[in-house]
Amino acid sequence: MRQTTIPLGRCIMLRLYFALVLASLTQPAGFGSLAGQELATGEFVVLSHSDVNLRAGPGLDRVIVGRSDKGTLFPLVGEAGEWYGIQMFSGVPRYVRKSLCYHLAPDQIIPGHRLELSSNHDSVAALTAAIAVETDRAAREAEIVLPLSLDAERHETLRQLLVDRYLLELFTEQGVQPAVYWLPEAAALRP
Numbered sequence: 446m447r448q449t450t451i452p453l454g455r456c457i458m459l460r461l462y463f464a465l466v467l468a469s470l471t472q473p474a475g476f477g478s479l480a481g482q483e484l485a486t487g488e489f490v491v492l493s494h495s496d497v498n499l500r501a502g503p504g505l506d507r508v509i510v511g512r513s514d515k516g517t518l519f520p521l522v523g524e525a526g527e528w529y530g531i532q533m534f535s536g537v538p539r540y541v542r543k544s545l546c547y548h549l550a551p552d553q554i555i556p557g558h559r560l561e562l563s564s565n566h567d568s569v570a571a572l573t574a575a576i577a578v579e580t581d582r583a584a585r586e587a588e589i590v591l592p593l594s595l596d597a598e599r600h601e602t603l604r605q606l607l608v609d610r611y612l613l614e615l616f617t618e619q620g621v622q623p624a625v626y627w628l629p630e631a632a633a634l635r636p
Contacts, residue, residue: 487551503528511613518624534612535605583607
C-alpha cells in the first residue's frame with residue numbers, strides 16, 4: 446500500500462482549520478447518525494440555486510461541508526427550523542437552508558432528476574472503486590490531522606466530514622446524484 450504524505454505547512458493549516466471545524470460540530474436533538482440505513486421516507490430535497498452551502502449543522506455559523514448546484518437531490522431526513530436535514534454519504538445529517546431548495550415527494554420524481562444507478566457494470570465498478578479510494582483518503586487525512594488515539598469521538602466526526610466532502614466532489618465530477626448512494630439497488634456502493 447502506498448503511503449501518502451502531506452507537506453508540513455499544509456498539515457499545520459489542516460490542523461488549525463479542523464480545530465475550528467470540530468469546535469463547531471454539534472447535532473441538534475433528534476438528528477442522530479443514519480449510517481448503514483437505507484432511504485426510508487423516499488422524500489428528497491432538491492437544490493433550487495447554484496453553489497449552495499451544505500452545512501454540518503442548522504445555522505449559518507456551522508461549518509460548510511461542501512457546496513452543490515441547482516438540481517442536486519439529497520434524501521430528506523428531517524427539519525430544524527429554517528433548515529432541512531439531508532442525508533449525505535457518511536450517514537450523518539447535514540443541513541441546507543429551506544429557502545435554497547424544495548421538498549420533493551417520491552411520486553414527483555421525473556427522469557430529468559437522474560435518480561438512477563447506471564446500468565453499465567463497468568461504470569458502477571469504477572464508481573465503487575473510487576468511493577473506496579476517497580473513503581480511505583478521508584480516513585488517512587483524519588488520522589494525520591487528529592489521531593484516533595488523541596480523541597476518538599472528534600476523529601470520527603472529522604472522518605465523517607471528510608467522507609461527505611470527498612464523496613460529494615466525486616459524485617459531482619461523475620454526474621451522479623448524491624441521493625443515488627442511498628437507493629436500495631445501490632447498496633453495493635456503500636462500504
